[in-house]
Amino acid sequence: MQAKNRDSFRNGTFFSIISASLKGISQVILIDNAISGLIILIAIMISSTSLGIIVLLSALLASVIGRFGGTDRTIVNQGLLGYNSVLTGIALFLNLEGDLRWVIALAGSAVAVFFTAAMMHVMRNSKVPVLTFPYIVLTWFLLLASYRLGRFQLTPSLVPQDLSHWQLHPEGTLNLMHGLINGVGQVYFQDTIWSGILILIGVFWAGWKLGLYAIIGTALAWITAYSLGAEVTLLNLGLYGYNAVLTIIAVAAVFDTKSRLAPLTGIIAAVLTIPITASIDTWLLPFGLPTLTMPFVLCTWLFLAARKVIPKL
Amino acid sequence: MQAKNRDSFRNGTFFSIISASLKGISQVILIDNAISGLIILIAIMISSTSLGIIVLLSALLASVIGRFGGTDRTIVNQGLLGYNSVLTGIALFLNLEGDLRWVIALAGSAVAVFFTAAMMHVMRNSKVPVLTFPYIVLTWFLLLASYRLGRFQLTPSLVPQDLSHWQLHPEGTLNLMHGLINGVGQVYFQDTIWSGILILIGVFWAGWKLGLYAIIGTALAWITAYSLGAEVTLLNLGLYGYNAVLTIIAVAAVFDTKSRLAPLTGIIAAVLTIPITASIDTWLLPFGLPTLTMPFVLCTWLFLAARKVIPKL
Amino acid sequence: MQAKNRDSFRNGTFFSIISASLKGISQVILIDNAISGLIILIAIMISSTSLGIIVLLSALLASVIGRFGGTDRTIVNQGLLGYNSVLTGIALFLNLEGDLRWVIALAGSAVAVFFTAAMMHVMRNSKVPVLTFPYIVLTWFLLLASYRLGRFQLTPSLVPQDLSHWQLHPEGTLNLMHGLINGVGQVYFQDTIWSGILILIGVFWAGWKLGLYAIIGTALAWITAYSLGAEVTLLNLGLYGYNAVLTIIAVAAVFDTKSRLAPLTGIIAAVLTIPITASIDTWLLPFGLPTLTMPFVLCTWLFLAARKVIPKL
Numbered sequence: 001m002q003a004k005n006r007d008s009f010r011n012g013t014f015f016s017i018i019s020a021s022l023k024g025i026s027q028v029i030l031i032d033n034a035i036s037g038l039i040i041l042i043a044i045m046i047s048s049t050s051l052g053i054i055v056l057l058s059a060l061l062a063s064v065i066g067r068f069g070g071t072d073r074t075i076v077n078q079g080l081l082g083y084n085s086v087l088t089g090i091a092l093f094l095n096l097e098g099d100l101r102w103v104i105a106l107a108g109s110a111v112a113v114f115f116t117a118a119m120m121h122v123m124r125n126s127k128v129p130v131l132t133f134p135y136i137v138l139t140w141f142l143l144l145a146s147y148r149l150g151r152f153q154l155t156p157s158l159v160p161q162d163l164s165h166w167q168l169h170p171e172g173t174l175n176l177m178h179g180l181i182n183g184v185g186q187v188y189f190q191d192t193i194w195s196g197i198l199i200l201i202g203v204f205w206a207g208w209k210l211g212l213y214a215i216i217g218t219a220l221a222w223i224t225a226y227s228l229g230a231e232v233t234l235l236n237l238g239l240y241g242y243n244a245v246l247t248i249i250a251v252a253a254v255f256d257t258k259s260r261l262a263p264l265t266g267i268i269a270a271v272l273t274i275p276i277t278a279s280i281d282t283w284l285l286p287f288g289l290p291t292l293t294m295p296f297v298l299c300t301w302l303f304l305a306a307r308k309v310i311p312k313l
Numbered sequence: 314m315q316a317k318n319r320d321s322f323r324n325g326t327f328f329s330i331i332s333a334s335l336k337g338i339s340q341v342i343l344i345d346n347a348i349s350g351l352i353i354l355i356a357i358m359i360s361s362t363s364l365g366i367i368v369l370l371s372a373l374l375a376s377v378i379g380r381f382g383g384t385d386r387t388i389v390n391q392g393l394l395g396y397n398s399v400l401t402g403i404a405l406f407l408n409l410e411g412d413l414r415w416v417i418a419l420a421g422s423a424v425a426v427f428f429t430a431a432m433m434h435v436m437r438n439s440k441v442p443v444l445t446f447p448y449i450v451l452t453w454f455l456l457l458a459s460y461r462l463g464r465f466q467l468t469p470s471l472v473p474q475d476l477s478h479w480q481l482h483p484e485g486t487l488n489l490m491h492g493l494i495n496g497v498g499q500v501y502f503q504d505t506i507w508s509g510i511l512i513l514i515g516v517f518w519a520g521w522k523l524g525l526y527a528i529i530g531t532a533l534a535w536i537t538a539y540s541l542g543a544e545v546t547l548l549n550l551g552l553y554g555y556n557a558v559l560t561i562i563a564v565a566a567v568f569d570t571k572s573r574l575a576p577l578t579g580i581i582a583a584v585l586t587i588p589i590t591a592s593i594d595t596w597l598l599p600f601g602l603p604t605l606t607m608p609f610v611l612c613t614w615l616f617l618a619a620r621k622v623i624p625k626l
Numbered sequence: 627m628q629a630k631n632r633d634s635f636r637n638g639t640f641f642s643i644i645s646a647s648l649k650g651i652s653q654v655i656l657i658d659n660a661i662s663g664l665i666i667l668i669a670i671m672i673s674s675t676s677l678g679i680i681v682l683l684s685a686l687l688a689s690v691i692g693r694f695g696g697t698d699r700t701i702v703n704q705g706l707l708g709y710n711s712v713l714t715g716i717a718l719f720l721n722l723e724g725d726l727r728w729v730i731a732l733a734g735s736a737v738a739v740f741f742t743a744a745m746m747h748v749m750r751n752s753k754v755p756v757l758t759f760p761y762i763v764l765t766w767f768l769l770l771a772s773y774r775l776g777r778f779q780l781t782p783s784l785v786p787q788d789l790s791h792w793q794l795h796p797e798g799t800l801n802l803m804h805g806l807i808n809g810v811g812q813v814y815f816q817d818t819i820w821s822g823i824l825i826l827i828g829v830f831w832a833g834w835k836l837g838l839y840a841i842i843g844t845a846l847a848w849i850t851a852y853s854l855g856a857e858v859t860l861l862n863l864g865l866y867g868y869n870a871v872l873t874i875i876a877v878a879a880v881f882d883t884k885s886r887l888a889p890l891t892g893i894i895a896a897v898l899t900i901p902i903t904a905s906i907d908t909w910l911l912p913f914g915l916p917t918l919t920m921p922f923v924l925c926t927w928l929f930l931a932a933r934k935v936i937p938k939l
Binding site: 163301308313 | 691692694695696697698701737739740741743744745746747748751766767768770771772773774775776777778785786787788912913914
Binding site: 378379381382383384385388424426427428430431432433434435438453454455457458459460461462463464465472473474475599600601 | 751752754788789790792794796851853854855856857898900901902903904905906907908909911912927928929930931932934935936937938939
């Protein structure tokens with residue numbers, strides 16, 4: 001205990017909070033590396049300064065709450081309380097309008113800290129990680145509140161649609177390069193080439209294997225979604241890709257990957273995200289909500305938990 | 314064990330079942346006090362005798378099933394098997410019509426006992442209380458059954474609506490006093506001033522602190538909902554208030570409140586019930602279902618579980 | 627361990643996989659008996675050869691994955707990894723069209739194995755069985771994917787409907803005999819008399835008590851649904867029956883039935899499936915999805931978990 005205190009004194013609370021916050025940014029893509037977090041923060045900043053500020057503030061908020069709330073230091077320092085806040089901040093900021101948008105995004109990212117802690121407690125026995133579940137559910141709830149609270153203003157792009165009147169329009173001009181790079185960038189809601197490339201550099205910085213899996217994930221997703229007849233607009237925006245990228249990294253490279261077949265399991269899990277993305281898009285149609293990273297969470301949970309019973313996966 | 318038997322003999326099974334039933338009524342608002350339960354029962358009786366009878370019968374049913382089903386005596390005697398039955402009985406009785414309404418309400422409150430027991434078992438490791446989750450889910454399911462079973466007759470006030478055609482109508486004349494008192498009364502589905510006041514007296518009887526938190530909860534909810542642009546009709550009916558009342562009592566005064574910051578955490582949790590209420594109202598719009606106490610359950614679970622990981626909350 | 631190896635050598639891997647697969651078929655109706663499985667396979671074959679092939683391939687796939695994936699032998703050999711695959715294969719094959727239908731049905735049944743394993747892990751502490759939850763959720767998700775992926779072609783019979791325009795049409799001519807036998811046959815999606823009777827024979831083969839409960843279950847369901855005003859077309863198709871059949875077998879005869887009141891609890895649980903079926907039909911109306919065995923899963927979980935707290939159930 002004393003040694004720990006001395007250590008934290010030496011590093012300085014300030015530095016450790018900054019490091020935890022940058023790791024909170026990198027943990028969105030399952031990376032525990034402050035430099036990667038910094039590169040990704042810059043990637044977001046160059047496409048939108050205000051979004052970058054939200055990302056930084058959300059990550060800082062999470063680290064400060066964790067640190068002064070008495071949470072286990074190793075959890076806070078790895079950024080594990082922060083990534084859900086970062087994503088909640090981004091998603092609320094991008095999908096809301098009006099003067100209260102900054103306040104709601106930051107309040108949401110504070111609540112995301114509590115929700116992440118709550119899920120850690122509830123799931124501690126299952127030995128399966130929380131992933132981005134708290135962010136997804138919280139964002140969906142706060143966005144839907146806008147239909148009953150006048151001060152929550154939703155962007156006009158989120159339109160509830162009746163499934164019985166739904167028509168699939170798969171036609172359009174494919175743009176492979178955009179689709180592939182956006183598949184990585186969309187992990188952080190980025191759909192410009194340069195942000196996508198910078199984020200990929202951040203991933204490679206943390207390990208070439210992670211970067212390679214990110215590329216395999218986005219390519220695999222593109223091919224699978226295209227063969228199954230997905231909408232071209234979604235393919236070009238990378239909206240079928242980011243869940244596969246996260247899933248293959250999680251299942252093949254990050255969590256409990258002792259099995260020789262782990263890379264294959266990662267590929268199967270990544271392919272499965274395509275129909276699951278299509279499906280969650282459909283479930284949410286009547287509510288006009290975005291799918292976010294729910295396909296990643298469901299597919300990753302499925303395979304990580306299955307491994308406890310089918311150990312060779 | 315022998316001492317226990319002698320004790321139960323002295324009190325008499327009859328008295329202990331009555332006491333457990335009255336506590337089942339008071340546990341709806343998280344109070345373990347038979348006199349409070351009696352005061353609240355009277356509060357309901359003066360607004361509707363038949364509703365009062367349903368409340369009493371539901372509570373008795375739960376105590377009898379628990380007692381003769383072999384459930385741990387302390388659980389039964391604290392009314393912990395009963396409050397979900399009381400609420401299920403009320404909600405079904407008020408939202409159904411026709412001659413089968415009494416039967417369905419009482420059958421529902423019997424099933425609520427089993428559901429509460431099931432949730433106690435499932436959640437025992439999480440050290441987070443069941444709250445009113447069983448009542449909410451059971452009531453939603455039984456109300457929806459009316460669309461496919463001719464003998465279940467829903468009140469015409471529950472109308473499914475298409476979210477894509479939804480328009481918010483926040484205008485109306487505020488009635489602060491009604492809004493505040495109904496915010497407490499709605500815990501028991503009461504929207505008349507005298508019932509609300511009597512229920513508040515029942516809460517104060519169990520402890521001035523609990524009564525004070527109930528008042529803070531309803532006031533906080535009113536202010537938050539008003540500032541966020543909530544519908545005036547809902548404000549006047551207290552429909553934004555009761556979840557905040559329950560949440561602040563649960564988080565700040567009843568469960569695991571060692572932390573010095575517990576009152577502040579309670580306030581944050583109570584404020585969070587407002588967007589969550591708005592959100593669940595929206596989720597349920599296409600099904601025409603009432604929100605019931607789901608915001609209380611979600612917000613309270615969130616903060617109670619978060620406390621296990623962020624201990625200073 | 628050695629004895630086990632010798633044993634498995636004696637039986638031969640091939641035979642043990644066949645046996646596990648047939649038990650996977652019988653486990654759909656909670657029976658651990660290869661001959662019953664074979665009888666039921668024949669029952670399905672005589673109504674549709676291709677469906678029978680899907681059933682057999684799904685069951686084999688599950689046994690092979692379990693066996694070579696390193697899962698505990700006793701789980702695999704009892705067919706406990708297989709029944710969700712069998713049902714997923716059937717449901718996808720019957721509700722999809724087009725050339726990819728075979729591939730999707732078999733890929734789905736492979737994923738069902740992983741999902742079943744995952745749920746076994748997550749639920750192992752609760753001491754409540756997984757039942758058919760993985761199959762239901764997976765099938766719902768894969769069917770809904772068809773709205774966004776052109777190559778997934780849904781049968782035209784699954785039509786999303788707006789609850790606000792829903793009208794109940796209970797009229798029609800009752801056919802009691804069809805209703806009762808289909809109530810058993812629908813466990814395997816069969817609605818012809820001979821298949822239903824053969825399936826019932828398969829159940830009786832495993833034990834007269836199980837067969838008797840199946841008959842009580844379908845009769846009880848018919849009477850309850852009829853008295854509550856259910857639609858005649860659904861009654862004739864047995865669509866209110868199969869969940870009650872499964873539930874009464876599970877609660878009264880298969881799981882944790884020490885209590886003297888277990889048969890009564892089974893009856894209550896079976897009756898409860900009727901409003902729950904009606905309710906889930908309603909929840910799913912806007913998505914046009916079939917209810918499958920969700921009422922069975924919910925009612926059985928409810929009573930099995932409640933028994934841990936109310937032991938005399």
